Amino acid sequence: MTEFFTEYGMFLAKTITVVVAFMMLFGTLASFSARNRHISKGRISINFINDDLEDMKEILKGNILTKEDLKKDEKEQKKKAKAEKKADTPQVRKRVYVLDFNGDVRAEGVESLRQEITAILTFATPEDEVVMRLESPGGQVHMYGFAASQLERLKTRNIPLTVCVDKVAASGGYMMACVANRIIAAPFAIVGSIGVVAELPNFNRVLKRLDIDYDVYTAGEFKRTVTMMGENTADGIAKFKEELEDTQVLFKALVHRHRPQLAIDGVATGEHWYGSSALSNALIDELGTSDDYLFDLSKNADIFEIKYEIRRGLAEKLGLHLDAMIKNAVGRALRDASRDARYP
Secondary structure: OHHHHHHHHHHHHHHHHHHHHHHHHHHHHHHHHHHOHHHOOEEEEEEEHHHHHHHHHHHHHHHHOOHHHHHHHHHHHHHHHHHHHHOOOOOOOEEEEEEEEEOOOOOOOHHHHHHHHHHHHOOOOOOOEEEEEEEEOOOOHHHHHHHHHHHHHHHHOOOOEEEEEOOEEEOHHHHHHOOOOEEEEOOOOEEEOOOOOOOOOOOHHHHHHOOOOOOOOOOOOOOOOOOOOOOOOHHHHHHHHHHHHHHHHHHHHHHHHHOOOOOHHHHOOOOEEEHHHHHHOOOOOEEOOHHHHHHHHOOOEEEEEEEEEEOOOHHHHHHHHHHHHHHHHHHHHHHHHHHHHHOO
């Protein structure tokens, strides 16, 4: 039995060594690739959504209508096109620009968002509209504050902004959504969570039991308020809570500035609401899905989906793929451990 565990330990050590070596290799290659990305970081791509909808329609017609009905429909379409061509005042169609933001804790999509908005601002007018399909549970305050500032660039130039929430726009996600002229959410979309939270473990007592000192040296009384390893003081904790409260005051002020109709003290409790309740609390303006809203717009508007795609080198793609594999493996291990703990 001892020999088995010895061999297993050697095998495990070799496996870990190989994994670490690959991580270092891909990390080095990704870093080298990132240093050279300034040559060509990315590009704007545009998809004409009206064409997508028309393609769907034609596919259905071709598979559902009889040959006689298809001929009849074709004649009607030609007749309609001629009538529009002869009209003295041709129909003016506004332009709608669609953006997608799927936020994570670090709001990493903001780097693409800033490029997309810059591209739109080079051409859009106040007669146009920007529609953002927003999905985010929130995350780092400074990153979501920056994302909200990007959306404010549209409003300061009087370009109408509509935010559609199909699933969730909470905390930092709602910080972005509230900037819009109009917020549309699905009936069961999660909205709100106007609050600030911070949590961290503290290992100081563990270190003390192991007779390990952890010293923190600072210049400035509150350069470090709380720490994971050191002993947290009452003054440090009080200062940290004060900073959280200051952040909450800023959050509330931003929401109230963009949505003055809100009873801000009643909703800025950290709670979230589903779409129907969010409507009654004036957190949103309308119930609906992004699909329906864009479909209705397509009847009288040209809809363009705008995406800024970052170009990544092979080494960086491999590095990101390896990172995703490791995160998935760790996630599975944590879920299994949680399951085993719940069901012994």
